[in-house]
Amino acid sequence: MSDIFDVLFDNYIQSKVAGLSMLEAQTASRLTGTAERLQALEQKYERMHLVAASLWSLLKEHTGLTDTDLKRHMETALAREDQNRGTAGSMLCEKCHRRIRKSATRCLWCGAAVHSGDAFHGT
Numbered sequence: 001m002s003d004i005f006d007v008l009f010d011n012y013i014q015s016k017v018a019g020l021s022m023l024e025a026q027t028a029s030r031l032t033g034t035a036e037r038l039q040a041l042e043q044k045y046e047r048m049h050l051v052a053a054s055l056w057s058l059l060k061e062h063t064g065l066t067d068t069d070l071k072r073h074m075e076t077a078l079a080r081e082d083q084n085r086g087t088a089g090s091m092l093c094e095k096c097h098r099r100i101r102k103s104a105t106r107c108l109w110c111g112a113a114v115h116s117g118d119a120f121h122g123t
């Protein structure tokens, strides 16, 4: 009598172990995919950062524009985006009180963490 229960229990345990092994393999695959996507995004970011810094350096060298001019234009662009959307897409940083996107998790001006930022807010 106990033999049939042992067999059934063993089968049950083996099916659970097989399910967990499959889940573990799927999870490892997802993590590997996520790490690869993150690495690709970091490479794109580094490339875009270098291109933007180079372009800005070139512009300053040939036009006489200053960092202050660039910051003023960035703030103007944010304000214009707010007007075009019809709803406020920005907010003020709690630390430096400059305008930042609602989707920001860090202030682009001072680097402060933005606790009320919503990374899923439309960008």
Ligand SMILES: [Zn+2]
Pocket: 093, 094, 095, 096, 097, 098, 107, 108, 109, 110, 111, 112
């Ligand atoms: Zn700030």
